Amino acid sequence: xxxxxxxxxxxxxxxxxxxxxxxxxxxxxxxxxxxxxxxxxxxxxxxxxxxxxxxxxxxxxxxxxxxxxxxxxxxxxxxxxxxxxxxxxxxxxxxxxxxxxxxxxxxxxxxxxxxxxxxxxxxxxxxxxxxxxxxxxxxxxxxxxxxxxxxxxxxxxxxxxxxxxxxxxxxxxxxxxxxxxxxxxxxxxxxxxxxxxxxxxxxxxxxxxxxxxxxxxxxxxxxxxxxxxxxxxxxxxxxxxxxxxxxxxxxxxxxxxxxxxxxxxxxxxxxxxxxxxxxxxxxxxxxxxxxxxxxxxxxxxxxxxxxxxxxxxxxxxxxxxxxxxxxxxxxxxxxxxxxxxxxxxxxxxxxxxxxxxxxxxxxxxxxxxxxxxxxxxxxxxxxxxxxxxxxxxxxxxxxxxxxxxxxxxxxxx
Amino acid sequence: xxxxxxxxxxxxxxxxxxxxxxxxxxxxxxxxxxxxxxxxxxxxxxxxxxxxxxxxxxxxxxxxxxxxxxxxxxx
Numbered sequence: 454x455x456x457x458x459x460x461x462x463x464x465x466x467x468x469x470x471x472x473x474x475x476x477x478x479x480x481x482x483x484x485x486x487x488x489x490x491x492x493x494x495x496x497x498x499x500x501x502x503x504x505x506x507x508x509x510x511x512x513x514x515x516x517x518x519x520x521x522x523x524x525x526x527x528x529x530x531x532x533x534x535x536x537x538x539x540x541x542x543x544x545x546x547x548x549x550x551x552x553x554x555x556x557x558x559x560x561x562x563x564x565x566x567x568x569x570x571x572x573x574x575x576x577x578x579x580x581x582x583x584x585x586x587x588x589x590x591x592x593x594x595x596x597x598x599x600x601x602x603x604x605x606x607x608x609x610x611x612x613x614x615x616x617x618x619x620x621x622x623x624x625x626x627x628x629x630x631x632x633x634x635x636x637x638x639x640x641x642x643x644x645x646x647x648x649x650x651x652x653x654x655x656x657x658x659x660x661x662x663x664x665x666x667x668x669x670x671x672x673x674x675x676x677x678x679x680x681x682x683x684x685x686x687x688x689x690x691x692x693x694x695x696x697x698x699x700x701x702x703x704x705x706x707x708x709x710x711x712x713x714x715x716x717x718x719x720x721x722x723x724x725x726x727x728x729x730x731x732x733x734x735x736x737x738x739x740x741x742x743x744x745x746x747x748x749x750x751x752x753x754x755x756x757x758x759x760x761x762x763x764x765x766x767x768x769x770x771x772x773x774x775x776x777x778x779x780x781x782x783x784x785x786x787x788x789x790x791x792x793x794x795x796x797x798x799x800x801x802x803x804x805x806x807x808x809x810x811x812x813x814x815x816x817x818x819x820x821x822x823x824x825x826x827x828x829x830x831x832x833x834x835x836x837x838x839x840x841x842x843x844x845x846x847x848x849x850x851x852x853x854x855x856x857x858x859x860x861x862x863x864x865x866x
Numbered sequence: 867x868x869x870x871x872x873x874x875x876x877x878x879x880x881x882x883x884x885x886x887x888x889x890x891x892x893x894x895x896x897x898x899x900x901x902x903x904x905x906x907x908x909x910x911x912x913x914x915x916x917x918x919x920x921x922x923x924x925x926x927x928x929x930x931x932x933x934x935x936x937x938x939x940x941x
Contacts, residue, residue, distance in 0.1 A: 489879055494878040495878070528881060530881065531879060531898045534897050537897075649930045650933070651932065654878055656878055656933060
């Protein structure tokens, strides 16, 4: 296997909470969208160009690269906004732009900011890699390729010495984890057809995730197909065969999920980080994989499959709606104050109860994620077994929390 | 009369409203979002009162909006 010390884990960031979680979990880079020209335009937690400075400040401090997505279909009326966003990216020293429309690539080249070709461009062969090499040093391959095909592409890049604008060999990135589209990414018209909401403008309504009945129009017979959600693909998870993914010459592992919460980002980034390190050290064992898989299953997921990478047949469809996470978080209170000398946080309970032995999680825009088990609860400096709605109490948390951070109790789903 | 209400900040600039009601909607070249022609901004919600002649085409605009941010109130 080739040297692996240049493997990059790229985390999805849809909020400041997720950004803090991604950095703390050990990502090498993050990607995010601002304004509406990205694939999560519908998501309510999008950043604006004003947030760029703060995002970049935090990333520079943590020595994490940050990439901005401008990967929707662009119309003539979007060009000015696209340029404004790219200009803001250049000004704020964003590491690069993830683009799929040629207009965005061309403008980025002119503005002197590196380009990553988005998976929305469906790069599936070496000739296309060569074509885009004029613009980009990093290319995200189509998610529908097998690892054999990926390996062939990375081998050819070396053989043909295909270099990007920087003069370095083109680096290949793939999606390692997260939701998969039922169609070829970027080519789905289901949401547009039924709700006039184009997935390719970041407005996907995700109606493929619902239950459908097939009706025989001649006789009106209705069939529920095998009790499965026939269009809802399970989530991609490459962790069990991550060594094969890296062996195929992939250098950047992207995690999908800009619309997901900070606990998802924390769990996925830390598992993939540990797995990559383990592969590097030659200690990627079955036992460890089982442990990581258990951790990945605790956060939002639709069940896992290996996508198209292992060349298996299509059709690993979901059999339920929504998440299959084995744990769920219940909001119980908010942070009030942190006593740094003793590592104790003060909180106010806003609903339900919390008792000794419960597992908890704290999230906040600066805090990111803190997880732990309740060892001791104090009210007015007196130890108690349980606190309920309305109580002010203190809890040893180990790391700094901030006012208005959210406190959750973790329960089995 | 009919009042058109429009939550502009959530617009993704798909151009749908302009296609069905071009007299009332125009995409801003500045930020790529749609502008409600004649609309007054009240705390982020743009509003304008128009005659019932415009009802039909603006209903189409509301129905075709992928992010459902256009609302009509018949007065």
